[in-house]
Every structure is written in C-alpha cells, then in structure tokens.
Amino acid sequence: MEGRSRLAVGGCAWIARLWLRVGLGAAVLAAAVGTIRGNDPPGCDPAAHDPADYDPADYDAADCPQEIHPGSHKIFSGRPLAKSLAASRSTPEHLVRPVVPAAAWLPAQQSAVAPPVSPEPAPLPGPRPSGAPAADASGNNSQEKEKLGTPPPDNRMEFLRRATVLLQPCQAQFDWGIDYTWQELVSPVVLTDQQLDHERLRQRALLSPFALRYGVTERLQAFVNMPVGFGFLERANAERDCFDTVFNLGDITTGVNHLLRKGEGPCPDLIGTLAFTAPTGPHPYAQPGEDAVLGTGFWNLSYDLLFVKALDPAVVLYGVGYKHYFARDFLGGVVAPGEELNYSLGVGFAVNDRLTLSTIFFGTYRPDLRFNGTGLKGTSEEPMSLRLALTAVSTNCYILEPFVRFGLTPDAPQAHLGIIVTRTF
Numbered sequence: 001m002e003g004r005s006r007l008a009v010g011g012c013a014w015i016a017r018l019w020l021r022v023g024l025g026a027a028v029l030a031a032a033v034g035t036i037r038g039n040d041p042p043g044c045d046p047a048a049h050d051p052a053d054y055d056p057a058d059y060d061a062a063d064c065p066q067e068i069h070p071g072s073h074k075i076f077s078g079r080p081l082a083k084s085l086a087a088s089r090s091t092p093e094h095l096v097r098p099v100v101p102a103a104a105w106l107p108a109q110q111s112a113v114a115p116p117v118s119p120e121p122a123p124l125p126g127p128r129p130s131g132a133p134a135a136d137a138s139g140n141n142s143q144e145k146e147k148l149g150t151p152p153p154d155n156r157m158e159f160l161r162r163a164t165v166l167l168q169p170c171q172a173q174f175d176w177g178i179d180y181t182w183q184e185l186v187s188p189v190v191l192t193d194q195q196l197d198h199e200r201l202r203q204r205a206l207l208s209p210f211a212l213r214y215g216v217t218e219r220l221q222a223f224v225n226m227p228v229g230f231g232f233l234e235r236a237n238a239e240r241d242c243f244d245t246v247f248n249l250g251d252i253t254t255g256v257n258h259l260l261r262k263g264e265g266p267c268p269d270l271i272g273t274l275a276f277t278a279p280t281g282p283h284p285y286a287q288p289g290e291d292a293v294l295g296t297g298f299w300n301l302s303y304d305l306l307f308v309k310a311l312d313p314a315v316v317l318y319g320v321g322y323k324h325y326f327a328r329d330f331l332g333g334v335v336a337p338g339e340e341l342n343y344s345l346g347v348g349f350a351v352n353d354r355l356t357l358s359t360i361f362f363g364t365y366r367p368d369l370r371f372n373g374t375g376l377k378g379t380s381e382e383p384m385s386l387r388l389a390l391t392a393v394s395t396n397c398y399i400l401e402p403f404v405r406f407g408l409t410p411d412a413p414q415a416h417l418g419i420i421v422t423r424t425f
Contacts, residue, residue, distance in 0.1 A: 152353040156315050158399055159348050159358040159391040161422065162223070163306055163319075164271045165259040167215030175211035177420040179227070180204075183413040191239050199237040205294060206230045207250060209420060219259040226252050231282065231292035244292045250281040251295040255302075268309035268316075275302045285330040298325040298337055306344075315348040317360070327370075336370040346387075356391040383412035397424040 157166055167173060182204050189199040207229030214222050227250035235242050255275030263269040276299075283297025304321030320343050327336035346360030362385050369379040389403035398421065405416035 155353060155393040156310060156313065156348060156350040156356055157308070158393055159356050159389060159401065160308065160315070160317065161213070161399070162211070163257065163273065164269070164308060165219060165221045165257050167213060167221050169215050169217055171215040172425045173213045174423050174425070175420055176208055177418060179207045179209045179229070179418040180416070181413045182415040183407070185410070189237055191237070197238045199235065202234040203293070204232040207294070221257040223257065224252065224254040227294070229294070231294045233292040242290065244290065246282050246292040246294065248282055248294055251277050252280050253277045263309060268307045271306045271308065273304040273306065277302070285335065297330070298328055300325045304342070313350040317347070318345045319343065333372040338367040338370060341365045354393045358389045358391065360387045362387065381411040382409060384408040385412045385416070398422065399424070
C-alpha cells in the first residue's frame with residue numbers, strides 16, 4: 001500500500017509540473033501573437049504606418065520602436081518582437097521569426113527626409129505664340145502626328161471648270177462632246193393676200209463644243225471656245241414651208257479667268273472673266289428667216305464676276321455680268337443689238353469624291369434692237385433657263401458631264417441637252 005501511495009503522489013506531481021510548463025508556454029505564445037497583431041502603446045496607430053507614406057521624421061524611436069515583418073511588409077510598433085520571444089527560453093526556436101530593421105527595407109532615397117516636390121502648374125489658356133504648333137486634347141502637337149495615307153482629291157469645283165481657275169500652271173484641259181439645242185417660236189404673220197396667219201419658226205443646232213483651257217499662273221487661266229456642228233432652220237405658214245441646213249464653225253470666244261480674291265472665312269472666292277467673241281458663224285442677218293444660223297453676227301466684249309463659296313460638301317455660287325455688242329452694217333443700215341445684262345445663281349453638291357450634282361439658274365436681259373439709231377419695239381428679250389448636270393471625275397484624267405437645260409421663258413430655247421467630255425493634260 002505504501003508503495004502504491006508513493007507512486008500516485010509522484011504521478012500527480014509529474015502531471016502538475018507538465019501542466020505548469022504547458023501553461024507557461026501558452027502564455028508566452030499568446031504574448032508573442034498579441035505583439036504581432038499590433039498591441040501598440042497609446043499614440044501609435046498601425047493603420048497609419050503604410051510603407052508608401054512612411055517618413056522617419058514623423059515617429060519617435062524612443063516612444064514607438066518600429067519593426068517590419070518581411071512577409072507582410074507592414075510596419076509594427078510596440079515592444080520589440082525579439083525581446084518578447086527571448087523572455088522565455090522554453091519557446092521553440094521555429095516560432096521566432098527574423099526581424100528586419102526599417103532602414104534595411106525602405107529604399108535608400110526614403111531613408112532620409114526628402115523635401116516636398118510641388119507639381120508643375122498647368123499652362124493657362126491663352127493665345128498661342130506665332131509659329132508654335134497647335135496641340136490636341138492629349139497634349140501632343142498635331143504636326144507631329146503621323147498621317148496615314150493621302151486624302152482624296154477635292155473635285156467639288158469641277159462643274160465650274162469653264163468659269164473659274166482650277167488648273168495649275170502649265171496644265172491644260174480639252175473639251176469635246178455633243179450639244180443639242182431646240183427652240184420653237186410661233187408668231188403672227190400677214191400673208192400676201194393680207195390674211196393674218198400663224199407662222200412656226202423652229203431652230204435646231206447639233207454642235208461639238210470644242211474648248212481648250214490652259215493654266216497660266218495659279219490665279220490666271222486662259223481659254224478658247226470653238227463650237228463646230230450643224231444648224232437647222234424650218235419655217236412654215238399657210239403660204240410656204242422652207243427648210244435649211246448648214247455645217248460650219250460657230251462664233252469663236254477667247255478670254256481669261258482671273259482669281260481676284262481667294263476666299264477666307266465667310267468671304268467667297270471672287271473670279272473675274274474677260275471674254276471676246278468673233279462672229280465667225282453663220283448669222284441671221286444675211287437672209288433673215290431663210291438661213292440656218294450658228295452665231296449672232298456681232299463682235300462682243302463681256303466681263304463677268306462670279307462669287308464661289310465652298311461649304312462642305314456643297315458649293316454655292318452667284319454672279320453678274322455685262323456684254324457689249326458692237327454695231328454692224330446689215331440690211332442697208334446700222335444694226336445695234338445694244339447691251340446685255342446677265343446673272344446666275346446655283347449650287348453644287350458633292351455626292352462623294354468623284355460625283356457632283358449641280359443646279360444653276362441663268363438669266364439675261366437684252367433691250368430693244370436699234371436700227372439706224374431707232375429702237376424697234378417688241379425686240380427686247382429676257383431668256384431664263386435652269387441647268388441640271390452630273391459631273392463625274394474618273395481616275396484616268398477624264399471628266400464626264402451629262403446635262404440638261406430647260407427654258408423658263410419663251411425667249412430661251414425649250415430644250416438644251418448633251419454631254420461634255422473633258423481630258424486633263
């Protein structure tokens with residue numbers, strides 16, 4: 001019995017010492033874990049210790065000693081971890097984690113206090129110095145951007161190639177095609193038996209509008225027009241019915257187009273055209289009402305002003321002009337057609353970079369014809385017409401322009417249509 005009592009007392013003592021050691025180890029481990037999780041003394045905020053905002057001047061090493069855990073890269077303050085673990089020799093060595101000083105983890109340039117760097121102020125808006133390239137929204141100079149490809153040619157103005165300056169110096173254009181005009185007039189006539197009747201006068205012309213244009217300078221363009229073709233005349237009343245045909249050269253016109261002002265901003269381009277016409281074609285004063293005609297029969301000099309404004313994708317134009325006819329001797333006297341005023345208004349619309357639709361209104365006023373200084377009543381004319389055209393620019397330097405022109409008053413031809421082919425050299 002006595003041996004068993006001693007054995008029991010010894011076992012209890014051994015168990016008590018075991019529990020004492022386990023409790024002591026648990027206390028030391030709890031103290032270490034509490035230090036790792038941030039048991040900081042008052043005045044030290046672990047949340048504020050971010051490595052990006054670290055500044056050694058903001059902390060007191062005596063009041064808030066610092067250690068850095070290399071695995072989490074978080075700065076801890078409070079009692080040093082090494083001292084807490086070294087308080088008990090019974091703590092296993094694998095629980096002791098290495099401690100890295102703050103000065104060894106932080107970059108070298110952050111170990112010393114750096115002066116604050118103030119950001120550069122943004123440039124204030126204002127006028128750009130002359131010659132300085134413009135900058136886009138990202139701050140890059142627009143001139144430094146790489147251009148991809150070449151822009152398509154601007155062919156919006158090609159429907160005005162006969163009235164404005166489009167050719168470069170030493171560049172030329174040649175026109176040909178088909179131009180058909182039809183006009184019919186019905187007027188009263190007194191027959192030989194003193195009876196009143198209606199007479200029908202029908203005039204037709206089928207021409208090829210040969211024309212040549214040449215670029216003299218960037219602002220000057222010379223031209224010459226030489227129509228060639230057929231003229232037809234049909235005259236019929238109760239007493240007679242006559243028909244005449246002629247093939248010849250029409251009136252030749254030559255002149256220059258001058259770009260007087262290059263439009264900028266709201267101002268349009270201003271083009272002046274000076275032209276001179278020679279009466280080379282058959283005229284109506286040789287045998288009035290008997291022969292087919294292709295010309296007017298008078299020398300004339302004209303000057304026109306054309307205003308053109310490009311409003312992408314449209315082109316707006318308007319103009320005025322004046323023509324003077326020189327008097328000539330016909331029918332045993334001096335015939336003077338007088339002066340002529342003309343005006344125009346139109347618009348062109350670019351469907352794409354090769355097709356342009358255009359509509360132009362033409363108006364003219366001619367006063368009474370004068371014979372030997374006396375005006376002939378009822379001979380004044382006021383033709384008005386509307387021209388519709390499609391201008392197509394091909395890739396091989398050709399331009400095709402079908403057109404139709406309607407007469408709006410009896411003095412204008414009722415129908416005028418055709419197609420013009422232009423070759424650029």
